[in-house]
Amino acid sequence: MRRSLYFLLLLIVGTTQLSACAQAGTDQPAAAPAAVRPGQPLPWLDSLLNSSPVLRQHQVGLSLAYADSARPFYGFQDSKYFTPASNMKLFSFYAGLHLLGDSLPSLRYFSRHDTLFFQGTGDPTLLHGDVPSRRAYSFLLNRPEKVLAYGDIRCVTPFGPGWTWDDYGYYFQPERGAFPIYGNTVRFYATPTAPAKTRAGGTASARPAGPVSRVRVLPRYFVPLVGPATPELLTPGLDKDTHVLRDLQENRFHVLPSNKKWVDETPFVTSRGLMLRLLGDTLRRATANAAWRPRPGQDSIRTLHGLRVDSLYRRMLRVSDNFLAEQLLLMCSTTIGSHDSLSTGRVIRYARRRLLPGLPDPVHWVDGSGLSRLNLVTPRTLTALLLKLHQEVPEPRLLSLLAAGGGQGTLRKRYHDAAGPWVWGKTGTLSNNLNVCGYLRTKSGRLVAFTFMNNNHVTDSGDMRNEVERVLRLVRERL
Incomplete structure (x- = not known):
């Protein structure tokens, strides 16, 4: 008898608790889903x-x-x-x-008598079209030394291991280097116009017969190296967004016919001599090639810093700029x-x-x-x-x-x-x-x-x- 009463009491208490839980569930908002735990399957x-x-x-x-x-x-x-x-x-x-501070190292340098010796650090921003910095440009332009002497430094090959060779002419694969200038690319700006002769100031006539675009070329050094694409270059497999072709091993550029407005970038073949010519033309100062031989204890080597690092990181990550990353x-x-x-x-x-x-x-x-x-x-x-x-x-x-x-x-x-x-x-x-x-x-x-x-x-x-x-x-x- 006592045992029966005991089980009856347990049944009443359990029923009461279940009822209370159900009532609480109707009176309170549902709990938010628990966060997924590590290792929990989905x-x-x-x-x-x-x-x-x-x-x-x-x-x-x-x-x-x-x-x-x-x-x-x-x-x-x-x-x-x-x-x-x-x-x-x-x-x-x-x-x-972890390895750079809050600004990019633009160049290394030391001065001896009337000569400033400078060396590249890989900074890509000198006269770059998208992340330009004038720090190195102004520094070299305003130095009191009579001669600017570039001291070369051993560097990686222009193309990285496993890169696709036939992408050499596309904007996303410029050559790597110790002292880039203009982002190691030529920029072309086309506006629709009737055929015309080559004009001074960076305009190249690169048009076959018919309505085409007038093309402005920067830097202007490359204007004489730009011409119209010949028929054998106009292969059926060309991408519709391709406007400029470059020869494989030299800086000869061929503009495809078009009567639309467009902007294009094409990498150029880099070399120490070309870099010095471009830099000299821009600075309007004599630039020479020289050996980098600082004298221990006599020549003080310094580093010039330029653009804030986040400016480069932002451009590199947002638009996936390969050149900046390299x-x-x-x-x-x-x-x-x-x-x-x-x-x-x-x-x-x-x-x-x-x-x-x-x-x-x-x-x-x-x-x-x-x-x-x-x-x-x-x-x-x-x-x-x-x-x-x-x-x-x-x-x-x-x-x-x-x-x-x-x-x-x-x-x-x-x-x-x-x-x-x-x-x-x-x-x-x-x-x-x-x-x-x-x-x-x-x-x-x-x-x-x-x-x-x-x-x-x-x-x-x-x-x-x-x-x-x-x-x-x-x-x-x-x-």
Whole structure:
């Protein structure tokens, strides 16, 4: 009897507690979804990536981590190696943050009697069309010495390992060097007009018969080297946006017929002699080639500093400027090891050993820009780098340097939202490879570091970008 009463009492108490819980559930708002824990599976995301017809036939990797956490909470093939393309610029950026100060080293110099000896440091901003700095220009222009003597320094080859040779004439692959000028490119500005003779002041007649554009050439030194494209150059495979062709091994430029307004950049073949001629023409001062032989204890070598580093970082990351990224590593090399050379490899070895020793997987890193397909990295390693950047760089500064969805840079045409940007990142694109990594703000307000890599796809690039955006929008909604 007592036992029956005991079980009856337990039943009454349990029923009362369940009723109270149910009542509390109706009187209080539902609790927010708990944050995803590290290692917790996301079946809906696995299913989405596995079932997508756009993603099905190529290599796909995705890594996610809350920006304030220590490690990723989701990975889809994130330990596999991918060709990162321009995502590699984030590694160059990280090296610059640690090896450069708040301004770029523009040149090294010392003075002896009536001669100023100067040497390049890899600074790309001298008379650059997009990130120009007048510091070195004004310095050389106003020095009291009678002679400006350039002392050469050993440097990397003009093209990096694994670069595509037939991209030599495209704006995105200028030659690397110790003392760039004009960004190592020729700029062409075309305006529609009737055929006319060559005019002074930088206008070249590069037109076949019929309505074409008048072309202004900068720097003007190259005007005599510009002419109209001959019929044999007008091959059916030319891209519709190609306006200028350059000979493979010399500075001869051929303008294609057009009656539209356009602007184009074409890299020129660099050399020490050409650099001195361009510099002398610009400064209107005698510039000579000389050996760099400072006397120990007598010649004091100094470094002239120029543009603020964020100006270069912002341009490099937002629009994915390959030339700036390559030159950034050369400038970094002036701060470590020997001063007798500019070496990309020296910086890469230093960064891997001293700056980034704890990454999940070794990075196969061969250049500063990501132009080389020899670069290889895993999604979880890129995400780990994003976490380090977020820990070391104030968030407002970090996000302001990246492309922003619906805002600026390579993401300006995508990820729109009326409330403002919710994606900040770095794209990485080569033929058949489309990657993006960075940070996204979820609907719940958390900042997520993400790496989304797609290699060896044969799908239309527009369809690929649409699918990547669709996946990231769902991540934003559900986390």
